[in-house]
Amino acid sequence: MIRLKAPREGETVIDDRVQGRVTVQNAEIDDFILLRSDGTPTYMLAVVVDDHDMGVTHVIRGDDHLNNAFRQLAIIRAMGWPEPVYAHVPLIHGQDGAKLSKRHGALGVDAYRDELGLLPEAVSNYLLRLGWGHGDDEIISREQAIQWFELDHVGKSPSRFDFKKLENLNGHYIREADDRRLADLVAPKLGISGEQKELLLRAMPELKPRANTLNQLAEGAAFLFAKRPLDIEEPAAALLTDDARQLLHRTNKSLGALAEWDAGSLEAAIREVAESHGVKLGKLAQPLRAALTGRTTSPGIFDVLALLGRDESLARIADQMVEPKE
Numbered sequence: 001m002i003r004l005k006a007p008r009e010g011e012t013v014i015d016d017r018v019q020g021r022v023t024v025q026n027a028e029i030d031d032f033i034l035l036r037s038d039g040t041p042t043y044m045l046a047v048v049v050d051d052h053d054m055g056v057t058h059v060i061r062g063d064d065h066l067n068n069a070f071r072q073l074a075i076i077r078a079m080g081w082p083e084p085v086y087a088h089v090p091l092i093h094g095q096d097g098a099k100l101s102k103r104h105g106a107l108g109v110d111a112y113r114d115e116l117g118l119l120p121e122a123v124s125n126y127l128l129r130l131g132w133g134h135g136d137d138e139i140i141s142r143e144q145a146i147q148w149f150e151l152d153h154v155g156k157s158p159s160r161f162d163f164k165k166l167e168n169l170n171g172h173y174i175r176e177a178d179d180r181r182l183a184d185l186v187a188p189k190l191g192i193s194g195e196q197k198e199l200l201l202r203a204m205p206e207l208k209p210r211a212n213t214l215n216q217l218a219e220g221a222a223f224l225f226a227k228r229p230l231d232i233e234e235p236a237a238a239l240l241t242d243d244a245r246q247l248l249h250r251t252n253k254s255l256g257a258l259a260e261w262d263a264g265s266l267e268a269a270i271r272e273v274a275e276s277h278g279v280k281l282g283k284l285a286q287p288l289r290a291a292l293t294g295r296t297t298s299p300g301i302f303d304v305l306a307l308l309g310r311d312e313s314l315a316r317i318a319d320q321m322v323e324p325k326e
Contacts, residue, residue, distance in 0.1 A: 002035040004074060012070050017087035017151040019063065024070045032071055044068065048075045056084055060151070063088040087151050090131055090158040100161055117189075117214030119177065122170035130159035139172060171212030179204040182217065189218040196225055203307050206299035223293035224307060229319045236290035240320055244287035247277060248321035251288060252314055261310045263302045270302070291320035 006029045014022045034045045041049075051059065059069070066088045076083055092100045112118045125140055132155070134140065134148045174182065183201040187193060192200065200221055211217040223230075232240070254269050274284045285301045292304050292313060305313045 001033050001037045003031040003033050004071075004078065006031050006071075006074055012073060014069055014073065014086050016066070016069075017085060018090075018154045019066065019088050019156060022066065024067075029070055029074060034075070044071055045075060048072045048079075051084065052076075052079075052081050057082075058085045058087065060087045060089065062091050064091060087154070089154055090156060092130055093158045093160050095160055095162065097158075097160065117216070117218070118166065118170045119173045119214070122166070122173040125173075126166045126169050130161070131155050131157075138169070167212045174208050174211055174213070174217065177208070179208075182208060182214070185214050186217045186221065189214065190221060190225060192225055199224055199307065203299070203303075206303045206307070210297070210299070220298070223295065223298060223304075226294065228315060230291075230294035230316060232290060232294045232320075233296070235296045236294055239287045239290045239296070241287075242322065244283075245320060245322040246324040247273070247279070247284055248287060248291055248317050249324055250277065251284065252317045252321055255305070255310075255317075256314055258310075261306065263306045266305045267302045287320075288317070291317050 007026045009026060011023050011025050012029070016022055032044060033042050035041055069086050069088070073083065094100050107115070109123070112123050113120065121142065124142060124145075128140060128145055128149075129138065132149070132153055134144075134153070137144075140148070179201055182204055183197060187197045187200060190196075190200070203221060203224060207217055207220050211220055251270065251273050254273050255266065258265050258269055270284060270288070271281060274281045277284075286296070289298055289301050289304065290296065292298070292301070292308065298304050299307075308316070
């Protein structure tokens with residue numbers, strides 16, 4: 001094998017753009033291997049040659065490679081090549097303060113998109129803010145990042161990866177995103193296309209304020225495409241008492257008589273039913289939501305009715321109502 005004869009005297013200094021001035025005594029650098037006995041190069045040699053051939057001027061990487069920089073610099077100086085600028089950034093840690101690993105849920109970037117339902121601009125923004133900042137700015141576009149980023153503002157301390165903060169940041173980007181783009185991303189998760197996808201698009205302004213991820217968007221939209229009779233979740237089923245089912249019967253009759261099926265007409269009719277039977281709007285809206293969606297949460301009840309349409313709405317209510325007692 002072939003080794004590099006490292007200098008024995010003096011010291012090697014790196015003025016790292018993040019870590020500052022770092023010094024290692026040359027006596028601590030061993031005569032490390034460049035080529036193995038089978039003629040293949042080691043990482044230490046290959047990375048230096050690769051960087052040189054590609055004209056790399058700045059080596060920016062994790063601070064766990066800082067020790068390698070002193071060995072690589074010995075090769076660079078032995079070859080008489082230009083020395084790069086080094087910047088060793090701190091690693092990302094999990095919530096427990098340990099190096100981020102698979103046990104923390106560290107995933108490939110495609111999993112953040114496909115499994116967690118995160119938008120690329122949200123992930124980029126969050127990763128950018130781990131260890132770097134621009135004043136108090138939290139929402140930073142890619143264009144702003146290109147304009148503002150400086151290595152001098154990278155911190156030395158490790159950052160902790162917080163999935164909840166990432167999810168909340170993603171919610172901001174979902175609310176800012178184009179409805180058609182979101183519908184295109186969510187439709188495959190629901191297995192829909194054509195007219196159903198257009199319904200999803202119409203519902204998006206009501207759905208996205210309630211979601212932080214594409215998965216939550218899909219979950220929130222699922223009621224639109226559910227087959228009758230609906231599977232009623234247990235909390236929603238608890239709202240469908242005998243009295244509530246009777247009230248649904250009266251509501252169904254009132255809604256069925258409407259000439260126009262729009263949010264304004266629907267709201268007026270439901271409020272009239274509630275007032276005429278001496279109950280607050282919420283006492284009617286809650287079981288109505290349960291009957292229409294099978295859940296306790298959804299977009300506004302008048303929007304739900306408008307999106308589902310007359311026939312589907314009346315049929316879902318009919319599935320859950322009972323004749324009023326005399």
